Amino acid sequence: MEEWLILLDKTHALPLYEQIYMQMKRDITEQRVPVGKRLPSKRKLSEFLAVSQTTIELAYGQLTAEGYITAVPRSGYYVQDIEELAYTEPAAYTETTRPAPLKAEIDFSPGMVDPESFPFSRWRKVAKDVIDEQDAHLLQLGDPHGDLELRTEIATYLYHSRGVRCTPEQLIVGSGTEQLIPLIIRILGEDAVYAVEDPGYPLAHHVFDHNRRSAVAIPVDEEGLDTDALQRSQATVAYVTPSHQFPTGTVLSAARRAALLNWSAARPEHIIIEDDYDGEFRYAGRPIPALQGMDRGDNVIYLSTFSKSLMPSLRIAYMVLPKPLLERYRGAFIHYASTVPRLDQHMLARFMKEGQFSRHLNRMRKLYRKKLQLLMEQLTPYAPAVSCSGDGAGMHIIITVQDGRSETTLAEAALQAGVRVYGLDSYRSEPADGNPSFLLGFGGLTEGQIIEGVRKLMTAWGMKKRNSAE
Amino acid sequence: MEEWLILLDKTHALPLYEQIYMQMKRDITEQRVPVGKRLPSKRKLSEFLAVSQTTIELAYGQLTAEGYITAVPRSGYYVQDIEELAYTEPAAYTETTRPAPLKAEIDFSPGMVDPESFPFSRWRKVAKDVIDEQDAHLLQLGDPHGDLELRTEIATYLYHSRGVRCTPEQLIVGSGTEQLIPLIIRILGEDAVYAVEDPGYPLAHHVFDHNRRSAVAIPVDEEGLDTDALQRSQATVAYVTPSHQFPTGTVLSAARRAALLNWSAARPEHIIIEDDYDGEFRYAGRPIPALQGMDRGDNVIYLSTFSKSLMPSLRIAYMVLPKPLLERYRGAFIHYASTVPRLDQHMLARFMKEGQFSRHLNRMRKLYRKKLQLLMEQLTPYAPAVSCSGDGAGMHIIITVQDGRSETTLAEAALQAGVRVYGLDSYRSEPADGNPSFLLGFGGLTEGQIIEGVRKLMTAWGMKKRNSAE
Numbered sequence A, B: 001m002e003e004w005l006i007l008l009d010k011t012h013a014l015p016l017y018e019q020i021y022m023q024m025k026r027d028i029t030e031q032r033v034p035v036g037k038r039l040p041s042k043r044k045l046s047e048f049l050a051v052s053q054t055t056i057e058l059a060y061g062q063l064t065a066e067g068y069i070t071a072v073p074r075s076g077y078y079v080q081d082i083e084e085l086a087y088t089e090p091a092a093y094t095e096t097t098r099p100a101p102l103k104a105e106i107d108f109s110p111g112m113v114d115p116e117s118f119p120f121s122r123w124r125k126v127a128k129d130v131i132d133e134q135d136a137h138l139l140q141l142g143d144p145h146g147d148l149e150l151r152t153e154i155a156t157y158l159y160h161s162r163g164v165r166c167t168p169e170q171l172i173v174g175s176g177t178e179q180l181i182p183l184i185i186r187i188l189g190e191d192a193v194y195a196v197e198d199p200g201y202p203l204a205h206h207v208f209d210h211n212r213r214s215a216v217a218i219p220v221d222e223e224g225l226d227t228d229a230l231q232r233s234q235a236t237v238a239y240v241t242p243s244h245q246f247p248t249g250t251v252l253s254a255a256r257r258a259a260l261l262n263w264s265a266a267r268p269e270h271i272i273i274e275d276d277y278d279g280e281f282r283y284a285g286r287p288i289p290a291l292q293g294m295d296r297g298d299n300v301i302y303l304s305t306f307s308k309s310l311m312p313s314l315r316i317a318y319m320v321l322p323k324p325l326l327e328r329y330r331g332a333f334i335h336y337a338s339t340v341p342r343l344d345q346h347m348l349a350r351f352m353k354e355g356q357f358s359r360h361l362n363r364m365r366k367l368y369r370k371k372l373q374l375l376m377e378q379l380t381p382y383a384p385a386v387s388c389s390g391d392g393a394g395m396h397i398i399i400t401v402q403d404g405r406s407e408t409t410l411a412e413a414a415l416q417a418g419v420r421v422y423g424l425d426s427y428r429s430e431p432a433d434g435n436p437s438f439l440l441g442f443g444g445l446t447e448g449q450i451i452e453g454v455r456k457l458m459t460a461w462g463m464k465k466r467n468s469a470e
Helices: A016-029 A042-049 A053-065 A120-130 A133-139 A148-162 A177-187 A202-210 A227-232 A254-266 A323-332 A342-353 A356-382 A407-416 A447-460 B016-029 B042-049 B053-065 B120-130 B133-139 B148-162 B177-187 B202-210 B227-232 B254-266 B323-332 B342-353 B356-382 B407-416 B447-461
Strands: A069-072 A076-079 A171-174 A193-198 A214-221 A237-240 A271-275 A300-305 A317-320 A386-389 A396-401 A437-441 B069-072 B076-079 B171-174 B193-198 B214-221 B237-240 B271-275 B300-305 B317-320 B386-389 B396-401 B437-441
Touching: A016 A053, A042 A053, A053 A069, A053 A076, A120 A342, A120 B120, A133 A342, A148 A171, A148 A300, A148 A317, A148 A342, A148 A356, A171 A177, A177 A202, A177 A271, A177 A300, A177 A317, A177 A323, A193 A202, A202 A214, A214 A227, A227 A254, A237 A254, A254 A271, A342 A356, A356 A386, A356 A396, A356 A447, A407 A437, A407 A447, B016 B053, B042 B053, B053 B069, B053 B076, B120 B342, B133 B342, B148 B171, B148 B300, B148 B317, B148 B342, B148 B356, B171 B177, B177 B202, B177 B271, B177 B300, B177 B317, B177 B323, B193 B202, B202 B214, B214 B227, B227 B254, B237 B254, B254 B271, B342 B356, B356 B386, B356 B396, B356 B447, B407 B437, B407 B447
Parallel strands: A193 A214, A193 A237, A237 A271, A271 A300, B193 B214, B193 B237, B237 B271, B271 B300
Antiparallel strands: A069 A076, A171 A317, A300 A317, A386 A396, A396 A437, B069 B076, B171 B317, B300 B317, B386 B396, B396 B437
């Protein structure tokens, strides 16, 4: 017994079996005891250490489970042959954080919603209703395509407000555009060539790139995607934002819509991915119906999100697959679980079912229209040096500045004055000639911030009001 | 005016401007009016139809926005040239649902948690606390790696209960193993060859396959992954479940742990992906520390989830990246947003900070141990015809049946009796020789269901208790 020194501290918080286990493990890993050595019997060790036999059993059990010792029936426990390994106790972790990016006082980010108008009390209410013992089954995994309750609500909503024709079966609920697009990419095969809008949505383009798919940039003009250029290209799949082109804000014209649908109908491999990211927010007249509803074949994959209509951080998006692709999808993703928390799915379904979502949208449409009008009013006096476009829908506009300075210089000058604007070049395949343009999102700003933001921006850029006395 | 017939129904629910818009759009798309035709002025049409001029403005505005007509300054509105397109009004959708798979009365699924013990009232409480006007900033997108509050809680938890050494910075929060593994795959490059356990976790293997990465199957025996076979293979990355091998339930022995860590240390491209999916649940002694904590280099990517410890439908998982890989990750995923809802992240962080998570784990550990003991007790009388293994941890065990019948025959017989068990062959690269084995999960079953399930299963298989009078 003398060659195995174990010191127990019975006043220590660590259980006795663990003290024994740790000392034995240390001795074995540091090779202080020879491989093959027989351990003292449980009874003997328990007597020697004056602890219960159960304590020794626990220690030996743990050592056996981790493979430091092995039990030989009717003989005893033996030290195992393990490779040399210095087990280092974990060092206490030290918390470090990344430096935050320079924060502008007023950020015209296109990805923000109005935080003050969110119906927190209603959302708390649906949370309270859904998080309930009676819904205990919602703890387990649900339908990999998203729960039927939510898909049914979305299908009804899409039919009534976006003219999208689909059954709940055709809907796949996911965590965002960047999570859904790779799934689309996989079912469209390796030979697909993607047409992307130029300028366009960089995240989607990154996803094509990351999945090593060919992508061709198709120019966007004041009618939206140049369908003639698409026609001439090698593209087989067109990724488009027809309701409110991102980032230019143009609405795809009826002629172009028809041309696009005819392009997709011309060849079986031609597919349109319609990203309707903010189709809910159109300020004049009724929303423009989705391409999907005008499609006579099975050529349009409709994609949308609750990021703009509810909150970006909810991470719920969805897509409508044409039936032939749905079959392919089921075959390819048979093992995948939905990435969207199930309680959240049911909270959203309930929120929609109770009519809260429509109510919220109607409120937000009015609010964003008001903010948009205010932003335009603030900018008007600076025309024609500063002109606006893309203001028919959504939560951002484009301003074009007649100025000798470059986009970078102007953006930098704005940032120095505490205002962040988003140069259009970063959304383009290559920098454009001509006057620099900027994307101005207004969703997340208060009216005061909009007024102040434009004032600071124009001062920073040295712009004068047309009829200003200055 | 006579050639443009517009009929208004002032009693109709549809707004007047919309009635005008729809009729004009239909006439244009159906080419009843010639391209280039000048529309009546707003004033004239408003007088003719006896509606306000604003109504006409809204209709013309919508038609202009959609590109059916175009405005020529100081002249008027003209019908645009659009390609022929039959706009079909969406048909009412019909709801159909997929047929549910044959549901067994008692399902020994390995992927279920105990639904009755979930602390619903506590979870409702954190939801109520987090969904609040004061947290309005949580509506906007947060840190793409997951919010710092949650990463800090996870890092502290991992250090104390799993021996994992990491800073919150090294943590990436995601929606599940199948969402995180593709991110790992991308940063490990195209030349990586993946070693997967055989039998192993099919979902991970599908992810390697879907991302077109080479994978080699390495056998698992009673000590876990065969590290000699790994050594001989071409693999550069080993995907392993050391704490409780899935599905066999073995605990990787200390010798194999050392061998595995030495393998990873031998060459810079050798990386271990340690999937610690149910490391919290070890029933004898203390939990076996994670490989990550024993790693002396930067060779282990630690991966885990709240699916077993809290609920599968929460869809929150995480990984700890070694610092060199963290840099690569930041470069590759600069444009990605987190897929995990931010309110959920803060609910979980608060739940952990308040100590509720530890409390829940302690309760569940006791509960699952009790269920496991009950399951083993029920099976013991059928030994040696039915033998158990993999019972040291987790929420499932393996039973091996000494029987001339095939795995398929036995699984089918069980299903006919209303019991679903999971044949081990479906987790293997190819069917094994020898006695069939089955995975029996017990997490989601009540004690009554466990007793009833075993009874039905043994009856269906014609097994007799050893000392039974029958």
